[in-house]
Amino acid sequence: MALDLAKYRRRRLRSTITVSLCWAASGLGLTILAVILATLVFKGFAGLNLKVFTEMTPPPGSDGGLLNAIAGSLLMTFFGVLIGTPIGILAGTYLAEYGRYSKVSSVIRFINDILLSAPSIVTGLFVYEVLVRPMGHFSAIAGAAALAVLVIPTVVRTTENMLVLVPNQLREASSALGLPQSLVIRKIAYKAARAGMITGVLLAIARVSGETAPLLFTALNNQFWSTDVNAPMASLPVVIFQYALSPYEDWQRLAWTGALLITAAVLSLSIAARYLGTSRTPK
Amino acid sequence: MTFMTDANSQAMAAAAARRKVLEGLKTTDNFFRLLTHSSAYLVLILLGAIFVSLLMGGALAFQTFGLNFLTTEVWNPVTEQFGALAPIYGTIVTSAIAMLVAVPISIGIAVFLTELCPMPLRRPIGIAIELLAGVPSIIYGIWGLFFFAPMLQQYVQPELIAFFKPIPVLNGLFAGPPYGIGILTSALILAMMVLPFITAVCRDVFETVPPVLKEAAYGMGWTTREVVGNVVIPYTRVGIIGGVMLGLGRALGETMAVTFVIGNAHRISESILAPGTTISATIANEFTEAVGDIYTSSLIALGLILFFITFVVLALARFMLMRIEKKAGA
Numbered sequence: 001m002a003l004d005l006a007k008y009r010r011r012r013l014r015s016t017i018t019v020s021l022c023w024a025a026s027g028l029g030l031t032i033l034a035v036i037l038a039t040l041v042f043k044g045f046a047g048l049n050l051k052v053f054t055e056m057t058p059p060p061g062s063d064g065g066l067l068n069a070i071a072g073s074l075l076m077t078f079f080g081v082l083i084g085t086p087i088g089i090l091a092g093t094y095l096a097e098y099g100r101y102s103k104v105s106s107v108i109r110f111i112n113d114i115l116l117s118a119p120s121i122v123t124g125l126f127v128y129e130v131l132v133r134p135m136g137h138f139s140a141i142a143g144a145a146a147l148a149v150l151v152i153p154t155v156v157r158t159t160e161n162m163l164v165l166v167p168n169q170l171r172e173a174s175s176a177l178g179l180p181q182s183l184v185i186r187k188i189a190y191k192a193a194r195a196g197m198i199t200g201v202l203l204a205i206a207r208v209s210g211e212t213a214p215l216l217f218t219a220l221n222n223q224f225w226s227t228d229v230n231a232p233m234a235s236l237p238v239v240i241f242q243y244a245l246s247p248y249e250d251w252q253r254l255a256w257t258g259a260l261l262i263t264a265a266v267l268s269l270s271i272a273a274r275y276l277g278t279s280r281t282p283k
Numbered sequence: 284m285t286f287m288t289d290a291n292s293q294a295m296a297a298a299a300a301r302r303k304v305l306e307g308l309k310t311t312d313n314f315f316r317l318l319t320h321s322s323a324y325l326v327l328i329l330l331g332a333i334f335v336s337l338l339m340g341g342a343l344a345f346q347t348f349g350l351n352f353l354t355t356e357v358w359n360p361v362t363e364q365f366g367a368l369a370p371i372y373g374t375i376v377t378s379a380i381a382m383l384v385a386v387p388i389s390i391g392i393a394v395f396l397t398e399l400c401p402m403p404l405r406r407p408i409g410i411a412i413e414l415l416a417g418v419p420s421i422i423y424g425i426w427g428l429f430f431f432a433p434m435l436q437q438y439v440q441p442e443l444i445a446f447f448k449p450i451p452v453l454n455g456l457f458a459g460p461p462y463g464i465g466i467l468t469s470a471l472i473l474a475m476m477v478l479p480f481i482t483a484v485c486r487d488v489f490e491t492v493p494p495v496l497k498e499a500a501y502g503m504g505w506t507t508r509e510v511v512g513n514v515v516i517p518y519t520r521v522g523i524i525g526g527v528m529l530g531l532g533r534a535l536g537e538t539m540a541v542t543f544v545i546g547n548a549h550r551i552s553e554s555i556l557a558p559g560t561t562i563s564a565t566i567a568n569e570f571t572e573a574v575g576d577i578y579t580s581s582l583i584a585l586g587l588i589l590f591f592i593t594f595v596v597l598a599l600a601r602f603m604l605m606r607i608e609k610k611a612g613a
Contacts, residue, residue, distance in 0.1 A: 015506030022399055025391030026408060029482070032475050033415050036422065039430050090322035098319060108323050110605075111330050114597045117529060118590065119536025121563045122333065125570075125586040129336035149329065156326065180308045182315035210419025213538040213563070217570045237421050241539065244425045252429075259425050263418060270417040274410065 044260025080147025088155025143219025158200025341584030424543030436463030484526025528600030
């Protein structure tokens with residue numbers, strides 16, 4: 001009996017160690033997030049003032065802001081999402097509605113999931129080859145196209161997932177009333193899955209607005225104010241990249257401020273998306 | 284008589300209008316169907332186009348250097364001699380170390396979230412870990428360069444060097460001056476970045492374990508460790524491997540964070556504290572400055588190698604996750 005008790009104690013001890021390690025792992029994860037956010041706030045807040053939003057990126061040694069970079073980011077993200085979202089939604093619709101059980105669909109699903117986590121720098125190279133090289137110069141169009149390539153797989157995934165959750169009775173009822181299939185999808189299924197689909201688009205926006213790698217050799221960068229979509233354009237991530245690696249202290253300070261802005265934007269977008277997704281997802 | 288023809292023509296007109304509406308509906312129906320169909324195929328075309336365009340862009344490098352491209356360490360833009368060995372080595376080593384660090388921690392967090400965490404805290408902690416995945420990679424880069432690398436350089440790396448000095452073999456691995464930036468720093472940053480992805484997958488697959496199995500094991504008097512080790516993990520093994528591969532795919536292709544802290548040195552060092560380079564960091568650093576067709580082509584060829592490696596890893600990951608999904612569905 002005494003022997004058994006010793007064995008029991010050993011088992012309890014091993015279990016306690018494992019459980020504490022799991023607690024420690026979670027603590028570590030939360031600490032990393034907290035430290036990153038704290039560093040950002042600490043370093044980025046110092047440089048945050050009105051000039052950041054009203055002035056252009058400066059040459060080293062003089063005052064300036066991030067206006068052209070912010071505008072460039074907004075513009076390219078907008079067009080990237082504008083191009084990518086309809087394609088993504090339509091493709092997701094095919095996977096969920098027309099070809100839910102077909103062989104081709106499972107291949108497309110598989111490829112889409114791979115594209116979803118494929119390295120974004122490869123997207124940059126791809127767009128460089130098909131747009132920048134033939135056009136002969138870097139441009140905001142190429143940047144938006146690279147972002148669109150990243151938007152598509154994200155939106156396909158969420159659209160399909162949300163449409164699959166729509167109960168079949170809804171489709172059957174509307175078909176029984178004589179509605180053609182395209183109207184069943186657009187008027188009934190889309191409406192039922194709307195919240196989830198919007199969540200998907202928000203998540204896609206959050207994802208691409210922080211992307212740097214695909215913009216490096218598509219949109220390049222631009223020191224000045226530009227709305228010409230046929231010319232190189234500044235973006236917040238690329239400016240952060242350039243300024244952070246520069247030896248100038250005022251540039252590095254601006255990079256931190258930019259980093260704070262972009263993180264705040266991306267994280268609040270993904271929290272908003274999550275909130276929307278959980279409150280009204282079709283069950 | 285007039286009344287009859289009137290009604291007749293009215294009915295005919297109605298029928299014609301009806302037919303017109305129905306035909307219109309049929310056209311839009313077909314059009315919409317075609318639209319969704321072609322969009323779905325666009326996903327396939329996209330993948331093919333990426334492969335073909337990289338193949339064409341890298342063709343010159345493969346023609347010039349042949350298979351030696353994969354096995355040479357030299358990377359000299361001046362003499363136009365390019366070999367991919369150092370970046371390939373850096374990519375694999377940083378990702379491997381990252382996985383060694385991230386996998387146990389991720390599984391630990393997933394076990395915590397599914398088995399140990401008090402109910403009201405589960406959602407907030409889960410979301411916090413997921414937010415870690417939402418932080419853009421450039422933020423990890425700037426944080427790594429200005430906060431994490433100096434910290435390692437000052438407090439951790441000197442200790443490591445001193446500790447491993449008397450041990451044979453390992454002292455080579457941890458040799459050299461503490462640069463701060465380098466292979467190990469990149470690997471640790473990568474570990475932080477892939478951690479939420481692996482955690483998310485592990486948590487999802489842990490939740491597929493039928494409660495009856497766990498309850499039975501607890502009922503027999505098993506401890507939490509024994510239930511996790513003997514029931515939960517064996518049941519979800521394929522899914523965990525899938526999640527790990529998914530994380531590996533991310534780590535291999537991660538660009539910006541690594542570019543900041545790897546040091547961009549085209550050489551293979553024995554020490555993991557030394558600077559190195561990865562495929563993605565090389566492309567990000569050098570592509571816009573590359574002059575000459577062969578330089579550009581070599582960088583695109585590197586991109587193709589990276590895409591191929593990640594494609595294989597991610598395909599394996601999806602394949603394994605599909606297997607566990609089938610199991611959960613059955």
